[in-house]
Amino acid sequence: MTRSSMVAAASALLLMAPAAAGAGEGASGWLSGDWYLTVGVTGLVAPNFEGGKKYLLSAQPIISLGKAGPEARFSSRNDNISLALVDDGHVRAGLTGKFLWGRDNSADKLKGLEPVKWGGEAGGFFEFYPTDWMRVRSEVRHGIRSHSGVVADFAADAFYDVTPDVRISGGPRLSLATAKYFDAYYGVDAAESAASGLSEYHPGSGLKLVGVGGAITWKVTDPMTASLFGEYSRLMGPAADSSLVKERGSPDQFMIGVSTSYRFDFSM
Template identity: 75%
Template structure:
């Protein structure tokens, strides 16, 4: 069975099994009934033109989170990808996650390299609170269409409420990826090397980046928030060793931006 089919089977099993985990006697519709929340938002940011680039570009990404209403979440981050919580008791939250991946063209510094198709990543997430002021979150996702590898993101954020409506937060981040991911975004085969002038490079899997991130979040109203954030990542391992980064980019990656979200509550 291919990795994509394996991942699809795992996701399907989790979703079909969720009602049993929630309440063995309820069934699918019983699990779906109740109070739910949907958080929608957007992020506008100045970020690297592509992973490993030494040029910046203005861009935007969506923020989407869906789950059953439980104890109020103590902390959320703009780094959290699209999430569907299957377990949420306030102290521990786990479920399915996904990420949309934009395409990468073969222009400018990327001329001669094969374009990367748009696609996505699907997988699972787990987060918990070691203390009242610290959240740790991990995501493991498998690529669809854009790449056929795995990506794991781990982050820890300490947070402090300066006022009842203003919060500051920040902490370390680390990412890992398999060779399937690195080959799509950092690999250079013989044909691409001849066309682009870059050195041929065939990456393996391993550590992708380490870094730090922080944010100032303002609770505008009960359902609406806005934030200012900054992120720094240092490319490591197969990413740092890529000829694309060494010859036409840089290891240091900076991102700054603003985001806003709105939470909708509904019942089923």
């Protein structure tokens, strides 16, 4: 997928959502109704950098805002910060964003490489339910400050309620990115090669990873949930071909963690 096609996809998502939401009603009509705000935190053990093979404990926020749909929705820890502009219980679309921590490259395996600044990604998402036990979601985001590339994530999750309060879920993951994203996280120019000892590497665009993830979610109370999750992904294409991964890291990336979130319901 080229950068132009990924940007076009993101633009389509962003334009489609408000247009659909505003069809037949004004802005005030769309704002009125029942809304929800979900906030929480995730603690996880994951590689210390993309493509790394040393694992560290870290934390990430959970934030989701949208209009309450007619049916209960499935959510995943892979979902980034979301603002739903369309939500009818079967199809949901809107804006999404992701905060990116910086990479200071103080670790021995990263010394000599240019640091990656903290920043984020912003774009759009679209999800739907092909059956009553599966959700398919896509996100297309453009980098802000950390990188100037485009990233597209795709996930499908099947879910099953073991009890009214306990749900198991899981499914495949796939991610693509443009050259500017890969250059920020996996590229090694001539100066970096001389300073770090890594082979020079100039990535292009392409497939970033394929993987699979699963979770067990417990509804502690009606608005509060807790989750145990695990994921495995295999770096592909420009990421797997990077000298950083080949010479000092690993294409096999594992993650395990726990999360808790609380949902606030309100009306406008």
